[in-house]
Amino acid sequence: MTFDAIIRNGRWFDGTGAPSAIRDLGLRDGRVVAVSQEPLDASGCPEVVDATGKWVIPGLVDIHTHYDVEVLEGPGLAESVRHGVTTLLLGSCSLSTIHVGGVDAGDLFGRVEAIPRQHVISAIDKHRTWSSAEEYVAALEALPLGPNLAAFIGHSDMRTATMGLDRATRKEVRPSRREQARMERMLNEALDAGFVGMSAQQLLFDKLDGDLCRSRTLPSTYAKWREMRGLRSILRRRRRALQAGPDASHPHTIVTQALGSIGLGGRPALRTSLLSAADIKAIPFVIHLMRPLARVVNRLGADFRWQHLPVPFEVYADGIDLVIFEEFGSGAAALHLQEKLARDELMRDPEYRKRFRKDYESKYGPRVWHRDFFDAEIVACPDATVIGKSFGQVGVERGGKHPVDAFLDLVLEHGTAIRWRTTISNHRPEVLRKLAADSGIQIGFSDAGAHLRNMAFYNFGLRLLKHVRDAERAGRPFMCVEHVVHRLTGELADWYRIDVGHLRVGDRADLVVIDPERLDATLEEYRECPVEQYGGLSRMVNRNDAAVPAVFIAGRRVVADGAPTPLLGHERTGSFLRAEQAATVPPVIAPSVEAEAEAAS
Incomplete structure (x- = not known):
């Protein structure tokens, strides 16, 4: 042989x-x-x-990426492949490029995924030869693909193409029966083409770019139960997956999503992958509620999983350009302004600063950012004297300024030239170990292809392997290497029903x-x-x-x-x-x- x-x-x-x-x-x-x-x-x-x-x-299998735009002009996707990823899923967070044109795609992807809007528009307008899911698959296969691809169809993509971006992002507007039927037809066509399922989003600090609907939330967030019921029933009947991001400001929606996965009365369970199981520094107790929720609903007949990034969630930012500021009013107000002069004027306004301080000091309720500028290290700045310090420390040194004022002063002075970092979740190794071994959790959520300047985790699989190997060598193993390899490969491929993830004769x-x-x-x-x-x-x-x-x-x-x-x-x-x-x-x-x-x- x-x-x-x-x-x-x-x-x-x-x-x-x-x-x-x-x-x-x-x-x-x-x-x-x-x-x-x-x-x-x-x-x-x-x-x-x-x-x-x-x-x-x-x-390795990466179940959560935003390479939908980059793959069109860089189909090798080398940044993931060089770290051992050979299969990745497109179409996360309700965002895909199956039905929308360039401008709408730019508005959908540009701000929430921090992919430059003008490049989104250019790539889609240049390469889009498809008008259906099957034609989209053919277009991808005509490219010199590096890794294997699988895909969700995005709810925001379907909703925008059906209703128009303006109508799709108005609270008072509901899809007509004809529009509902069209979205359901789009979903069925995508599943016929082999898509693994649909992604949806209810997270309210994911905002649109562009001018027409700027700062409205993604179209998927406006969908009500009746609309989702029709789409979910198709996924349930055809045993495909729903990837969803719940409305974290209303925790009951998380429970509703989990309960909705249960199969009752002879109907199959709805395969549900929910964003995201994270040990959030701002609300450290919440992770201890997430894990039992998955165990309980799965015992009741659900097929429910959390998605989880198995490494510290460290984010970087250039000035104020960071998605975590979208979660409160004053931060979103600054990011709403595209022009630097207008944004600078806002940040100088005493009333605005007062609102920002109030938002910063509000430490109760669901949130992602811990809102602690003492836990935010400056890593680059034209003023070398502040590098290595936190904004809080700079404020103390400058006459006891409030941390918010120290931050805004430095951003006004240096703009995007001041670069800083903080860890917002997954900071406790002992909790990470428990999450990595939990059967109700899927390892993923890299966000590869998005957030070019602040957060994407292309080598998360290697870092988890290191964590397991180090614990084993230290005599405190929490998972064997065979198990973690399975979790990063075969387990994910089998759940999404794609034919990869194994390495046996014939594979x-x-x-x-x-x-x-x-x-x-x-x-x-x-x-x-x-x-x-x-x-x-x-x-x-x-x-x-x-x-x-x-x-x-x-x-x-x-x-x-x-x-x-x-x-x-x-x-x-x-x-x-x-x-x-x-x-x-x-x-x-x-x-x-x-x-x-x-x-x-």
Whole structure:
């Protein structure tokens, strides 16, 4: 037997949670064709990877991304792939690009996901050749995809295309029967095309960009029970997933979502993935209510999961440009203003500052940000004397100023040149350990592709593996490596019913070689990297290349020693994964002379 590639002598994990073992893996025609205890014959094999002392695991699955725009002009999606992600889901948080045009997509994605609006409009207008979900899938498959893709259809996408953005974001407007029927038809067509389900959003500090409806919340937040009932019944009947973000300002909606997952009277459970299980610094007790809720409803016949980011939720900001300010009135008022002069004038206004101080000091009720400027470190500023200090500390040093005034003064003086960070959740390692092992929680919520300047977690899987490995070495294990690999791969693929996540004979040859000795502190370091698809805008990234010697997708090496190979994004290795269907392997097509020259450059 000849092979296209052999992974030699690595510790192999099959993604099911079964015990690992030292094995050789043989890959051919995009599949795993041999898992051998004995050395495989490498005669004629063009690629042999020595994985001695390393882990060989299925490619990681990222269930929550916002790559819907970036994939059109950068289909390699290297920032995720280089960290071992070989499958990712598009269409999160009610946002997709199936039915809306460029301007509406720009308004939907620009502010809430911090993706530059003008680039959203340009990319959609340039590439949109589709008018249906099936045509969208065909358009994606015509690209040189790096990773595999699966997708939700976004409720805000359907609602905007059906009602128009203005009507879709008015409280008093309800969809007509014809409009309701059209949205239900859109959903059925997407599920026919293999989408894993629908995403919805009720979170009230997700705001629109643009001029027409600026600062209104996403269209999905205006949907009432009757509208959602029709869409949910389709998902329930067809056993597809609902990804939802509840209205955190009304906690009873979280309980309603969880109870709605229960199957009663012979009807199936509604697969529900809710955002998000987080150990929020501002309200630390709430996580201890979330976990029991999942256990209770699942015992009653639900199929309910929380989504969870398994690392500290550290956010960065340039000046006041950060989504957490959307959760209270004075912060949202500043972000509503697009022009710097108008925003600066507002921040100088004594009455505005009074409102901001009042909002800052209101520490009760549901919220995400802890509202503590003493817990906000300045990491870059033209004034070097403030770097390494908190805004609260700067206020003390400047004559006892209120922390809000110290913050606003520095933003007025330096604008977006002042950069700062804080951790808003997942700050307690002992709580993270419990969440990572909880069966009612899905590991995900990276937000990859969004929040270029402040928060996305491309290497969350590697950081969780490090956490597990470190605890094991310290003699305080909370989960074995086989279990955490399963949680990051096969468990997610099986729940969303996509044919990846395992590494057995006959499975797709999507795999990652990880050096456990290089799962070290570099995983937590940030760098700045320009994004070609967004005009060179700098994006915060993690670059710990030594931890990932190799990534294969469909049996072809797309990452070597942590860096993308010329193949990634130039030839198609990934596929669109249709729910409940066996995954196909893209054919290997010899590149044209022009493509070879582009890859070489």
